[in-house]
Amino acid sequence: MARRAMALLSRWSSRVFSVELNGAPFYFSIQEQHRGGGFWVFAEVPDRHRCYSLLVCSGDRIKRVKFHAELREKLLRALPPDCDVSPMSSFLPNVKDSVIKGYFLTDRSESPHSSERLLRDLLRQDPVLVCSYSRGEDGQVWTQHPWSPADSQATKMSKMYYVMHAEAPEYHPSTLSIINSDVFYSFEEARKVLEKCSDIIPEASSIMDLLPSRVEAGSKPDFPVIVIEGLDATGKTTLTESLRDALGAPLLRSPPQCLSPMRARFDQEPSLIRRAFYALGNYITAEEVGREGGKAPVIVDRFWHSTAAYAIATAVSGPVCNLPAEGSEVYRWPSDLLQPSLVVLLTLDPEERKRRLRDRGQTKTEEEQELDHNRLFRLKVEEAYRRISGPACVTVDASPSADQVFRQVQLLIRGKCHL
Numbered sequence: 001m002a003r004r005a006m007a008l009l010s011r012w013s014s015r016v017f018s019v020e021l022n023g024a025p026f027y028f029s030i031q032e033q034h035r036g037g038g039f040w041v042f043a044e045v046p047d048r049h050r051c052y053s054l055l056v057c058s059g060d061r062i063k064r065v066k067f068h069a070e071l072r073e074k075l076l077r078a079l080p081p082d083c084d085v086s087p088m089s090s091f092l093p094n095v096k097d098s099v100i101k102g103y104f105l106t107d108r109s110e111s112p113h114s115s116e117r118l119l120r121d122l123l124r125q126d127p128v129l130v131c132s133y134s135r136g137e138d139g140q141v142w143t144q145h146p147w148s149p150a151d152s153q154a155t156k157m158s159k160m161y162y163v164m165h166a167e168a169p170e171y172h173p174s175t176l177s178i179i180n181s182d183v184f185y186s187f188e189e190a191r192k193v194l195e196k197c198s199d200i201i202p203e204a205s206s207i208m209d210l211l212p213s214r215v216e217a218g219s220k221p222d223f224p225v226i227v228i229e230g231l232d233a234t235g236k237t238t239l240t241e242s243l244r245d246a247l248g249a250p251l252l253r254s255p256p257q258c259l260s261p262m263r264a265r266f267d268q269e270p271s272l273i274r275r276a277f278y279a280l281g282n283y284i285t286a287e288e289v290g291r292e293g294g295k296a297p298v299i300v301d302r303f304w305h306s307t308a309a310y311a312i313a314t315a316v317s318g319p320v321c322n323l324p325a326e327g328s329e330v331y332r333w334p335s336d337l338l339q340p341s342l343v344v345l346l347t348l349d350p351e352e353r354k355r356r357l358r359d360r361g362q363t364k365t366e367e368e369q370e371l372d373h374n375r376l377f378r379l380k381v382e383e384a385y386r387r388i389s390g391p392a393c394v395t396v397d398a399s400p401s402a403d404q405v406f407r408q409v410q411l412l413i414r415g416k417c418h419l
């Protein structure tokens with residue numbers, strides 16, 4: 001751990017730090033020399049309060065994401081109640097995969113002893129970089145003090161940096177790490193993640209046995225493959241079942257049936273592992289499509305558009321404008337994944353969608369509940385759906401009756417797939 005921490009510290013002063021306070025990111029950089037200007041985020045911190053940051057620095061990415069998820073629970077459990085924990089990250093501007101994640105602490109308790117004891121213990125046992133922040137005598141200038149990772153006594157290092165306000169980067173920092181962490185663009189990249197965690201997640205080994213032995217890039221079935229996408233309760237099941245009956249087409253799903261017993265387990269895992277699970281689900285479904293598509297047209301309920309759109313919308317916090325711009329490489333179709341002939345995106349007014357959800361009254365995944373509560377998240381998922389290319393989706397308004405929606409999609413299929 002100390003080696004990885006030292007490597008990070010070697011470019012420390014080139015890093016930008018982002019702290020999410022009340023859902024909004026505040027950026028700061030650090031300098032070895034003070035060149036004027038204070039830092040206004042910290043200006044809000046009253047005199048007696050102390051600030052700390054913890055950044056997870058394991059060199060092993062499975063351990064890193066697992067520990068990052070555990071760390072929040074650990075902090076909330078062990079810190080004094082008057083200590084706030086906010087998400088934070090640090091990155092090298094425009095450098096892919098340079099993002100490290102962690103938490104920012106604001107401690108309002110009378111004495112620093114209890115929080116600093118916890119931080120020292122973490123530093124000794126866990127892959128974290130700890131910094132404390134102090135206010136200068138003038139009350140304006142703040143300094144950052146990285147704690148020595150090599151020293152088991154965990155005293156502060158003699159090096160200190162001046163904290164400076166930084167402008168928001170042109171692209172949201174999470175876009176630096178979406179590729180092959182949140183969204184996978186090849187079978188092999190997703191497979192590697194599950195393989196690496198099979199010692200800690202027994203279900204991952206079972207999935208390895210279900211994976212296709214080889215993935216054929218560019219292979220196309222003889223018959224058309226029609227994918228139906230959309231947020232939950234937009235009418236995918238209703239429509240896909242009607243299409244199955246009308247076209248005499250097999251109806252497949254992603255994730256496929258064989259992954260259903262493992263799905264709840266992976267839904268609890270950090271993004272890297274969870275998204276690898278869904279990515280691999282698409283390849284298993286693609287293999288089934290390949291088999292069925294030699295005999296008849298195939299209908300698929302959710303596919304890669306869903307995997308990528310939900311992952312991108314979750315990775316990028318804040319408003320829709322934080323999403324990677326249209327045309328960005330994050331929206332490109334994986335080159336080794338079967339390309340459907342037509343992807344239909346069902347869209348629905350949020351109130352009508354809520355009404356249908358209520359009427360249906362089924363339990364929902366956490367991500368689906370999030371869709372209900374969080375308008376921004378819903379808008380980001382829909383926008384990400386629209387930006388995915390190769391194939392792009394064709395949007396269909398799903399608010400008319402089920403029969404009208406069915407006929408509308410049937411027309412599209414006739415036009416595009418000549419069925």
Ligand SMILES: Nc1ncnc2c1ncn2[C@@H]1O[C@H](COP(=O)(O)OP(=O)(O)OP(=O)(O)O)[C@@H](O)[C@H]1O
Pocket residue numbers: 230231232233234235236237238239356357359360398399400401402403405
């Ligand atoms: N066009 C429609 N008009 C009115 N109600 C509809 C329409 N299509 C579907 N419904 C109803 O809305 C509810 C949600 O539909 P459905 O289960 O097909 O959505 P879904 O997209 O498959 O959801 P999920 O992704 O959560 O499985 C169901 O109760 C269904 O009967």
Ligand SMILES: Nc1ccn([C@H]2C[C@H](O)[C@@H](COP(=O)(O)O)O2)c(=O)n1
Pocket residue numbers: 232254255278281282302303304306307308310365367368
């Ligand atoms: N191909 C897929 C299918 C689903 N997901 C994820 C995205 C949501 O979290 C959830 C929605 O699925 P549903 O409950 O409607 O079956 O599953 C995905 O990432 N990729």
